[in-house]
Amino acid sequence: MGSGELRKRFLEFFKERGHSVIPSSSLVPGNDPTTLFTGSGMQPLIPYLLGQKHPMGTRLVDSQKCFRADDIEEVGDNRHTTFFEMLGNWSLGDYFKEEQLPWFFSFLVDELGLDPQKLYVTVFAGDPKNNIPKDEESIAIWKRLFAEKGIEAKDVVLDTSEKGSELGMQGARIFAYNAKKNWWSRAGAPENMPPGEPGGPDSEVFFEFTQVEHNLAFGQNCHPNCDCGRFLEIGNSVFMEYKKQENGGFEKLVQRNVDFGGGLERITAASNADGDVFKIDTLHAVIQKIEELSGARYESAFQQSFRVVADHIRGAAFMIADGVLPSNTERGYFVRRLLRRAVRHADKLGMKQGVFAELVSPAIENYGEQYPEIKEQEQLIKETIQKEEVRFRETLAKGLKEFEKLSGKGISGYEAFNLYQSYGFPLDVTLELAKEKNIEVDRDGFQQEFQKHQEVSRTGAAGRFKGGLADASVETTRLHTANHLLLAALRQVLGEHVHQRGSNITAERIRLDFSHPQKAAPEELKKVEELVNEKIQEGLGMIKREMSKEEAQKLGAEMEFGIKYGDVVSVYFAEDEKGNVFSKEFCGGPHVKNTSELGKFKILKEEAVSAGIRRIRAVLD
Numbered sequence: 075m076g077s078g079e080l081r082k083r084f085l086e087f088f089k090e091r092g093h094s095v096i097p098s099s100s101l102v103p104g105n106d107p108t109t110l111f112t113g114s115g116m117q118p119l120i121p122y123l124l125g126q127k128h129p130m131g132t133r134l135v136d137s138q139k140c141f142r143a144d145d146i147e148e149v150g151d152n153r154h155t156t157f158f159e160m161l162g163n164w165s166l167g168d169y170f171k172e173e174q175l176p177w178f179f180s181f182l183v184d185e186l187g188l189d190p191q192k193l194y195v196t197v198f199a200g201d202p203k204n205n206i207p208k209d210e211e212s213i214a215i216w217k218r219l220f221a222e223k224g225i226e227a228k229d230v231v232l233d234t235s236e237k238g239s240e241l242g243m244q245g246a247r248i249f250a251y252n253a254k255k256n257w258w259s260r261a262g263a264p265e266n267m268p269p270g271e272p273g274g275p276d277s278e279v280f281f282e283f284t285q286v287e288h289n290l291a292f293g294q295n296c297h298p299n300c301d302c303g304r305f306l307e308i309g310n311s312v313f314m315e316y317k318k319q320e321n322g323g324f325e326k327l328v329q330r331n332v333d334f335g336g337g338l339e340r341i342t343a344a345s346n347a348d349g350d351v352f353k354i355d356t357l358h359a360v361i362q363k364i365e366e367l368s369g370a371r372y373e374s375a376f377q378q379s380f381r382v383v384a385d386h387i388r389g390a391a392f393m394i395a396d397g398v399l400p401s402n403t404e405r406g407y408f409v410r411r412l413l414r415r416a417v418r419h420a421d422k423l424g425m426k427q428g429v430f431a432e433l434v435s436p437a438i439e440n441y442g443e444q445y446p447e448i449k450e451q452e453q454l455i456k457e458t459i460q461k462e463e464v465r466f467r468e469t470l471a472k473g474l475k476e477f478e479k480l481s482g483k484g485i486s487g488y489e490a491f492n493l494y495q496s497y498g499f500p501l502d503v504t505l506e507l508a509k510e511k512n513i514e515v516d517r518d519g520f521q522q523e524f525q526k527h528q529e530v531s532r533t534g535a536a537g538r539f540k541g542g543l544a545d546a547s548v549e550t551t552r553l554h555t556a557n558h559l560l561l562a563a564l565r566q567v568l569g570e571h572v573h574q575r576g577s578n579i580t581a582e583r584i585r586l587d588f589s590h591p592q593k594a595a596p597e598e599l600k601k602v603e604e605l606v607n608e609k610i611q612e613g614l615g616m617i618k619r620e621m622s623k624e625e626a627q628k629l630g631a632e633m634e635f636g637i638k639y640g641d642v643v644s645v646y647f648a649e650d651e652k653g654n655v656f657s658k659e660f661c662g663g664p665h666v667k668n669t670s671e672l673g674k675f676k677i678l679k680e681e682a683v684s685a686g687i688r689r690i691r692a693v694l695d
């Protein structure tokens with residue numbers, strides 16, 4: 075089945091059940107400063123989930139354009155894309171679990187004809203700390219629905235991914251996970267939600283691709299949330315009935331909502347029982363065009379490049395249609411990254427010169443009916459892509475030469491930044507080239523140079539890369555606080571000579587570079603890890619104090635070498651109620667309020683960066 079047909083059937087299915095079809099919002103959020111792009115169907119509907127009346131009623135259905143910038147580096151496997159469409163149906167204080175789960179199940183099984191034997195579901199295991207019960211109602215509904223298809227559905231509690239890989243499937247069909255997996259809000263788990271944020275337990279449906287063998291790299295046993303590719307999440311029903319309170323607790327929203335989101339491409343892939351989303355019609359049309367213009371074949375060692383080009387060209391087309399043009403700042407930088415990375419991969423495929431912009435034609439053709447803007451802006455899209463290609467090519471050959479010169483050794487932050495500034499290589503391109511040559515790039519150094527430059531040119535991007543943070547998401551904020559604890563613990567265990575020499579924090583991990591003459595011994599790292607966890611458990615407050623730079627220095631607050639600070643600085647203290655200070659650091663934030671919000675801290679790796687500088691990668695579980 076094609077994705078256009080599937081989208082139509084989804085909208086129709088819910089129209090028959092009293093829903094009004096609403097158009098997709100722009101990829102550029104209208105009124106949400108917390109994010110650069112629309113990344114889920116519920117973002118544009120927030121006011122209505124909170125109780126405002128929607129002009130189209132209380133039952134809505136749509137297909138929302140989404141862009142997830144975080145996934146750029148993941149593109150290349152069989153399921154990650156930056157741009158995707160999220161099918162959504164919405165109850166704004168109307169129906170709830172009793173209607174939602176049977177409807178979605180019926181859509182998959184009766185309407186699309188999916189084999190119910192290949193469907194597995196997850197539910198919320200409960201959160202005693204916040205007094206939110208296990209979702210027994212959904213369990214009972216799922217049992218009944220599977221029983222109607224002659225399937226006995228056993229339920230088990232897995233709680234976490236770690237336990238999941240330890241315990242495995244156990245012959246079950248319904249799996250309860252904790253809030254990390256089965257709770258949805260824009261900010262993630264309950265403790266990460268700011269006051270006023272709506273959220274709730276959710277229930278996800280997974281499709282099993284039986285031809286995919288479990289991959290042991292993802293854990294001992296497979297389970298729905300394993301991520302090895304055997305199970306693919308195809309839909310998520312969020313029962314949005316809670317709101318975070320000022321005091322940290324939860325209250326019921328004024329209405330009980332359903333927020334359902336399902337990846338159109340993933341559902342199409344499931345209905346074709348082929349786990350490669352690049353084989354569905356819309357993406358495959360682009361792949362075929364690439365084959366035609368390059369002479370290379372998709373079913374070959376070049377598959378990854380095909381996927382990068384197909385995803386990026388489509389994503390860029392939708393961005394340009396929504397008015398985002400390539401530039402060096404904010405949103406425009408993402409379009410630039412998409413296009414330049416795609417040009418390089420197209421070259422790898424041996425694509426003829428001067429035809430790059432033509433690749434966008436199948437995407438415009440296939441999406442024009444559903445998203446008229448892409449058809450209306452066809453000329454602008456093609457011209458923009460072509461111009462960006464030409465501009466990149468002006469410096470590409472020289473840049474590659476320069477890269478060759480550097481590639482005997484690692485690439486410093488300054489060199490990576492120079493490749494960007496003088497030759498237009500976004501960091502992604504440099505990283506990929508480096509990977510092919512098996513050499514290291516100093517990412518943190520690049521970010522620092524980038525930041526310095528942004529500050530000089532006073533662009534909006536400066537604020538977004540503050541302090542080496544990839545973004546200001548809640549996960550990133552938590553890891554940022556953990557970074558402070560880690561530095562203080564390193565200084566306690568290894569000695570006062572330890573200072574920060576760079577840090578890069580994303581929503582997934584910390585990367586901290588610090589001064590230390592030799593490798594840290596395993597026992598030392600263990601001590602550091604234990605100390606950080608101890609401080610998390612003690613629940614230290616993260617307190618910000620403004621003071622003069624001299625005063626802060628006198629107090630011995632940590633400051634990063636090579637960074638310029640103003641005369642009045644803010645210092646973050648991690649301290650207990652009695653005022654015992656564990657860490658004090660010059661820092662602009664953001665941080666969590668209390669270290670108890672961090673969970674379990676874990677060091678993954680310690681390695682050398684250069685003489686006298688070590689690097690630690692760490693995560694929060």
Ligand code: SER
Nearest residue numbers: 114116310333334335
């Ligand atoms: N908000 C949920 C998600 O993005 C369901 O739409 O997964």
